[in-house]
Amino acid sequence: MSARSKVYVTGSRPDIRVPFTEVALSDGEPPVRLYDTSGPGSEPADGLPRLRADWIAERGGGDRVTQLHYARNGVITPEMEFAAIREGLEPEFVRAEIAAGRAILPANINHPETEPMLIGKEFLVKINANIGTSAVSDSIADEVEKLTWATRWGADTVMDLSTGKHIHATREHIIRNAAVPIGTVPMYQALEKVNGDPVKLTWELYRDTVIEQAEQGVDYMTVHAGVLLRHVPLAADRVTGIVSRGGSIMAAWCLAHHTETFLYTHFRELCEIFARYDVAFSLGDGLRPGSIADANDAAQLAELRTLGELTTIAWEYDVQVMIEGPGHVPIHKIKENVDLQQEWCHEAPFYTLGPLTTDVAPAYDHITSAIGAAMIGTFGTAMLCYVTPKEHLGLPNRDDVKEGVIAYKIAAHAADLAKGHPSAQVWDDALSKARFEFRWEDQFNLSLDPQRAREYHDETLPAEPAKTAHFCSMCGPKFCSMRISHDLKAYADKGMSEKSREFVEAGGKVYLPVVD
């Protein structure tokens, strides 16, 4: 992979250095630059360089240190310029999208290690990878390794969903090694503090947990504040009930206390905390459907309306907001999800899990959901939460994380093409041109997974000369349509009948020597 290197583009000041993966090509073709999420690399014990430390210090502190606050005040922060360069768009456009609430730039002031990025429908579709310990699988080193691995393959943000022991320490290691924004669900840690009994949860305990995590540098937090008491019965007759952990915890609390969830009644206090750190809300869909049968039902839509109300409140405090979405949704019901979310939540960015387009393929839900993810991304969803092959079955290992990330990079890029993002198709065109011109190494190096592409090729035709061969093992040398096509192209450059005559005179050969 030595044809791939990291290059930096410098912005309006020398400390704005934006990374790209540059793929060098052969035959005089210009290099191609790809969006890069892999970060500067680090030894886990040391943590990453504090890229944004000066930018944050320069702006000083205050009650509202959010990117939304600055955007609304007409300020293009270094973070906005950095992210604009990554997208190949104008910084002013980025500022305007953030100011309108149509995009977020998750960037806790206590997480200066992040390389700024954007989540919004006008930008490249992003993907999130979930990691985290659980009661049955609990190793900090494994999770930090998964973080690095996930971003190497293209994860734009990572959520730490740890529920095992050492939640605080696990998160600390993850954040200090993360060049991407880190999200959490603070409720999980709060519940650990009351030994797993949701009835014992209190606002004060939850608030302190949020502050603890905000202090560490969590960039966005999932808050299931839309699971209202009156919504819970709507889920009672579902095929799969409540499948969100956070949602079910809050539903249990609401029922036990027969009162409204403290996430809703104390939402303004939460906004004040978030504003002081620039934590973004990821308003959770605690009532998302867990099966095809439950998609777009009354429970799900009732909660979505509430998330729209909460969005407006968060914006009063200059707090950035995105909205979480389902889940399991058949293809014909996907668009409605985006349309209603955009309408009810005032165009706040949508962030969906999949959706899975069928329930019948456990062990392949990265595929069932990549289908839904590509579609919902096309319709305007800004970030896609990945699903691994282990969904519904077990905890993802390193290989599963990679499979999930790659499936979602495919979905996101397919959506970028469909949306016509100005920098999207360059990549496809460069790879297809390399394919047509039999520049095998260029094709591999431009691939989402160069190593596997090379391995698969070598499995059938392992010899080194095959890498420059003008055919592949699929058709063999005699039947290669691309080979024939080249000969046709050469003839097509002249008039048709002259072409025909020459072709016959030349012996009608369309198969040139197979190796250069």
Place this chain on the structure above:
Amino acid sequence: MSARSKVYVTGSRPDIRVPFTEVALSDGEPPVRLYDTSGPGSEPADGLPRLRADWIAERGGGDRVTQLHYARNGVITPEMEFAAIREGLEPEFVRAEIAAGRAILPANINHPETEPMLIGKEFLVKINANIGTSAVSDSIADEVEKLTWATRWGADTVMDLSTGKHIHATREHIIRNAAVPIGTVPMYQALEKVNGDPVKLTWELYRDTVIEQAEQGVDYMTVHAGVLLRHVPLAADRVTGIVSRGGSIMAAWCLAHHTETFLYTHFRELCEIFARYDVAFSLGDGLRPGSIADANDAAQLAELRTLGELTTIAWEYDVQVMIEGPGHVPIHKIKENVDLQQEWCHEAPFYTLGPLTTDVAPAYDHITSAIGAAMIGTFGTAMLCYVTPKEHLGLPNRDDVKEGVIAYKIAAHAADLAKGHPSAQVWDDALSKARFEFRWEDQFNLSLDPQRAREYHDETLPAEPAKTAHFCSMCGPKFCSMRISHDLKAYADKGMSEKSREFVEAGGKVYLPVVD
């Protein structure tokens, strides 16, 4: 997998015995019947029983022995009834769809081993798996093994694309062991007969090859009769030229002879041959796009119009027709493909390869294309030609065939759900109910791939009791949302405030013992 067994439903006569996979469930749940493509099983040397032999003999011979001929004459053949039972639909509806040309039932009279099936937009979306030897990989036994393997996982038809030695013998072994329709591209064998020089191809040689294959029992043949001389220059400036092997061969022939392709000029003679055996046309898209850049271009659409003309001609001879489609198409251009094909080809069934929704992921093109396949299936495509992870890189092995078939079963089923096929959602609902009720074994047995689902589950929680546990390794016992959800459901069956009181009095426990 002993919970899965093959059962037969008998039709109006005792020799109409339609196979289903029956999945037995626990806890008194009714069994679920799934569509079954695996065939009766055989020793390769013996071949399969000749299921349709009597039906064919009863009808006698003639110049037109096609299912379309009988359907137009108001006859419901045993084949139609068989296929209707498979789909859970009325035989008369099946007959009418075939008569209208909106569906085909590929069933060469010399392939009595087939279990009749339907390809049409009103029916379950079908998938095709390609197999076949090539110059660099040439083993008959391997290909017969791939056939059996592909149909075991759900391939509805199989195309033998052999281009190596022993083409005739390979095909013979495949057909005699195939309970699914077999398709071919006769041009590949014709080209072998002239040592790979397309200029030496003649109508007579091609015709004799078609007859040879029809005699053996090939059920449908890809014919690239829409690659007209005037279309070829339209492809000259493409990023990836002509990527269809058949298309490029005919383009070379047209240019060399500077005359119209014999596939077009002799098309009526071809129809007469096809009518005598009930071979169906799969009108090939020789000018399909091989890259995102080339999608829906002038070359592709010009050919599609010609395929529409040819459809009308074939129908004059009572020959069944389906139309092949691309290829590489970005998401936003997929629907146009189906709309134009349905309009220009008079609603003849559409049969597409993918389409791949991006070019950047070689080694994952089963996923890039499953996204496009699910969408194009939803829009009305009747059959999806699978793509394996080895596409563009090498020949698929046994594992690749399975990965491709599963990805396409997912795409097809997701499309069936979206189209509202009456028998589709039963499967999802049964699996989701099993999931919600922690009937792990039922969930595995209902899965598209029971073995892998079970393996993935056991990887994290291998102990046998975990198979009855009311949680899984993803959240661990304390955080299981489905577990909580059950408790909520129990409470929701009573009034809200009573529920709340009881909940607190009972100690507010939402976590019951984790193992039954």
